[in-house]
Amino acid sequence: MTTLASSRPGAPSPDRVPSVGRRLRVDRRYLPVVGTLVVFVLLLVVGGARYDNFLSVGVLANLFINNAFLIVLAVGMTFVILTGGIDLSVGSVLALSGVTAAYLLQAGVPAGVVIPLVVLVGSLIGLLVGAMVHVFEVQPFIATLAAMFFARGLCFLIAPESIPIDDETFVALASWDTWAGGQWRITSSVVIALVVVAVAFYLLHYTQFGRTVYAIGGGEQSAKLMGLPVARTKVLVYVISGTCAGLGGLLFAMFSRSGYSLTGVGMELDAIAAVVIGGTLLTGGTGFVLGSVLGVLVLGLIQTIITFEGTLSSWWTKIVIGALLLVFVVLQRLLALRRS
């Protein structure tokens, strides 16, 4: 990665100057993630000090269970943001996937067919977006905005009402759980989410594709000049994000046992916020998928604390997340300024 960054043409190369990194002893690249980790621990400490039962295995296990779908979304979003793009469509695609699943299951299609199908719906929309971004050079913001409207409109076309899911196989899959170490409850959603994280981690850090993703974010022109498959990779990241959104929709359907057209309104912002809080720069090229997971957990923990507080109304969640976002963005900016 360091070599890629230094080969960026003409850029003031503010990132990752190794000497400064050595002086701080923590690799610069990890600093934002370390910051997220600090916030996460701080939140745990604050919560633990204020409320009994907060620092319990149950609360932590629920953090994963309640945010499994958001983890999957954030993982997909990380790929896109690493290339310097953005995906606004994930919330709508999540809804579309959930509604399609519920609709097909209600129509009697077996779960074994429905589950891969709805994930493919997400991939297909991702492919369309990728084609728009790459072939027609439409800005990612606009292409995914169109996809967002498109998916949301399709949702209402399929089913304006909420559809309950009572297919036996699906319910069985959704309610499957196991107790790790006797106390840590793990549901099927958590397993799926963790598998997605593991696959994403492998893809980003151990494959040529992953290196190309970072290279495009560092400088698309240089990536092209290096002969990297920029075109294919750029389309693929949107396919990955779409697939993750489709899978997220499935997880959300498992979580809520229904499909509803209005789910996931504004969820793309949660995903983006999680990725940013997790230390990924929106300019692309810097960031880690595990940071995004940590970002989701921080968001979830804020929600949990506000629930524990009881007297605080739900809108404080938004204000706190906004404030946290501000702190992180300003800190990242200061770090970048100090580097240059």
Place this chain on the structure above:
Amino acid sequence: MPTSPTPSTASAAADASGGFGAVVRHPLFWPVVALVALLAVNTAVRPGFLSVSILDDHLFGSPIDILRNCAPLMLVALGMSLVIATRGIDLSVGAVVAISGAVALTFIAGAPDPASTTTVFLAIGMALVLGLVLGVWNGFLVSVLGIQPIIATLILMTAGRGVAMLITEGQITTVTSAPFKTLGAGYWLGLPVATLVAFGVFGLVALLVRRTALGMLVESVGINPAASRLAGVRARTIVWTVFALSGLFSGLAGLILSSNVMAADANNAGLFIELDAILAVVIGGTSLAGGKFSLSGTFVGVLIIATLSLTVTNVGISPLVTPLFKALVVAAVTLLQSPAMRRKLAERTRRRGRTAPVPPSDKPADVSTDKVVA
């Protein structure tokens, strides 16, 4: 008058300069075609669609509805055009709309005499000042701290609705105040007050940016902030100003929206208006890469979106499906305007052996060049 925001004069000007080819190549050609097509569909479904009658001393009819309904979006899109021209984006406009409505209505509801003009003017003043302050805040993050516009405004977008709910205490605040209702639902000289206000502001800004050097300075900042600064343009001040204006206009839009329904709904007021505004701006041919903007294009874009919403209900489709049609319109227009498509069209024109000028190609949407410049 090339700066006029009316589409007819714009295309007429193009017509005069070079026949049919020039008209087709005019940036506003496809948007205007889309608008006319939408109106045609409506007229086909309901023949009396375009008729305007006088009822209760004011004009009445679907075209007037479109003009009234588009007023808030017109204001928001106006601010958005300027912000996008400096290569920025303002995602927080919807939240500002909600906050402005919440402040005004909470103040009126708490005032001893909600129907007095003083109260209403105070409320409007407060909401506008707050809108301006929020815009200044965004501008500060972007121009002074140098945070990317999308993420800087995302902060207010996320927190803003929470703040609006804080103001209304989670309730939908409703008031009865005749003077305040005039802003959103009243008529003056037979036309909706909301439309007059929005179009007035729009015209004023259009005049200001195109009759003075301001528009050019905004565009120069959008093309290359560093170079503009070296050339003596106060890039920071200009970026700060456009964000402040965007906040102010969103505040005004929030007042019109809340006055129209006489309620402040912190959750749903101005929901997705940022996306509609960006859509309108893009349909109008303003590039998200910054550096050029067309207020007349934005004007047509806003009319298209307002007409589209009305068309969907008029044709008898559930308004919930409206996003689908918005997606199709935005996909069609952006694909037609995309650099790749323009290049192909240009190649075809060249092959025909015409000496037509190659349409100005957009800056490549390339991340690395952006970074070098920034």
